[in-house]
Amino acid sequence: MKEKILNFSVDTDVNSIECDLYCARIILAAASDGKLIVEYPDCKNVNAGCGDGTLIVNQQKRRLFAHKKQTIKIYVPEHTVPALKISGRHLAVEITDGIYGELAITADDGDVSLSGGSFGEAEITGGDVSVYLSGVTVKGGLIIKIDRGNVLSENTFATRCECRAARGNIGQVRLNCKDGSFDTQKGNITASLSGSANDFNTDLYTKEGTVNRESQKPDGAEGSFHAYTKKGNIVLDFEEDEQKENA
Numbered sequence: 724m725k726e727k728i729l730n731f732s733v734d735t736d737v738n739s740i741e742c743d744l745y746c747a748r749i750i751l752a753a754a755s756d757g758k759l760i761v762e763y764p765d766c767k768n769v770n771a772g773c774g775d776g777t778l779i780v781n782q783q784k785r786r787l788f789a790h791k792k793q794t795i796k797i798y799v800p801e802h803t804v805p806a807l808k809i810s811g812r813h814l815a816v817e818i819t820d821g822i823y824g825e826l827a828i829t830a831d832d833g834d835v836s837l838s839g840g841s842f843g844e845a846e847i848t849g850g851d852v853s854v855y856l857s858g859v860t861v862k863g864g865l866i867i868k869i870d871r872g873n874v875l876s877e878n879t880f881a882t883r884c885e886c887r888a889a890r891g892n893i894g895q896v897r898l899n900c901k902d903g904s905f906d907t908q909k910g911n912i913t914a915s916l917s918g919s920a921n922d923f924n925t926d927l928y929t930k931e932g933t934v935n936r937e938s939q940k941p942d943g944a945e946g947s948f949h950a951y952t953k954k955g956n957i958v959l960d961f962e963e964d965e966q967k968e969n970a
Contacts, residue, residue: 727765732758733773737805738824740797744782744811747793751807753821754798762796769793782811799823806843845881865900873910892955897962901946911955914948919963922946932956 737759742749754760761771761780768783780795792815799805799821806824809816814833818826818840826842828835830849837845837856844863847854852869856876859865865881867874871890880899888907895905895914905912911932916923920939923946927934931954950957 728762729765729771731761731763731771731773733760733778735773736776737773737778737803738776739806739808740778740780740799742780742782742795742809742811744780744795744809744814745784746790746813747782747795747811748815749780749809749817750794750796751818751821752796752798753819754800757800757802758798759800759803760798762798764793764795766793769795778805903947904949906949906951907955908953909955910952911957912950912952913958914950915960915962915965916946916948917962918946920961923948923961925959926950927957927959929953929955929957935959 759778763769763771763780768785771780773779782793782795792813801822804822804824807826810829812831814830816828816833816835818837820839822841824843826845828847830852832849832851835847835852835854837859839858841860845861846866848868850869851871853872854867854869854874856879859879861881864883864885867886869888869891872888873891874886874888875894876898877896883902884898884900886893886905888910890909891907892910893905893907893912897915897917899917905914921941922944924940924944925938926949927936927938929952932952934957936959948959950959
């Protein structure tokens with residue numbers, strides 16, 4: 724039997740969206756028709772409401788043995804630029820496109836995927852969480868702090884980036900960031916940065932592993948890149964230098 728879906732439409736201005744979830748797949752995407760709409764299952768444990776400029780979506784724990792994630796979709800008009808606060812357990816968070824203010828995601832476990840969106844600030848924290856970013860723009864700081872899980876970003880821009888994982892690999896592909904700090908207790912760190920090696924002061928250190936280049940402080944360098952792993956390898960490359968070598 725197909726699950727019945729409810730639509731909750733918001734006609735007033737919204738400056739923040741708050742979601743408190745348990746075992747959910749939450750999807751936020753740009754609204755094609757300019758209307759803020761929440762699509763959610765017609766179940767007693769899921770509710771949506773709005774007041775004082777805040778859209779609230781609440782999902783409570785279901786009966787025992789109901790382990791399938793419930794899907795909740797929020798379509799956000801580009802003119803609203805709301806702050807996003809998402810928290811819970813057993814989450815799959817997907818944010819595609821759209822323009823947002825501050826983003827704060829706290830997950831005990833699950834997956835976080837950001838694709839093509841623009842954020843004022845972004846912070847992702849959690850326990851056993853995998854994080855993937857693609858084509859994301861963060862005007863301020865991008866902060867990721869997790870206990871376990873892998874972090875991968877591709878074609879991402881952030882003014883400042885801080886990523887810490889107790890256990891897990893960290894990968895940064897074509898990262899455009901002038902101030903980056905990456906730490907893991909057990910895992911590899913691999914990064915390719917926009918620019919040249921002469922643009923960055925680098926601090927690379929591993930206790931048990933290998934590093935593909937020495938730390939350096941070039942004259943006139945305005946960027947900084949820090950990488951530390953207690954047990955793992957560090958590989959750092961620069962796009963501009965690679966293009967010159969391949970020319």
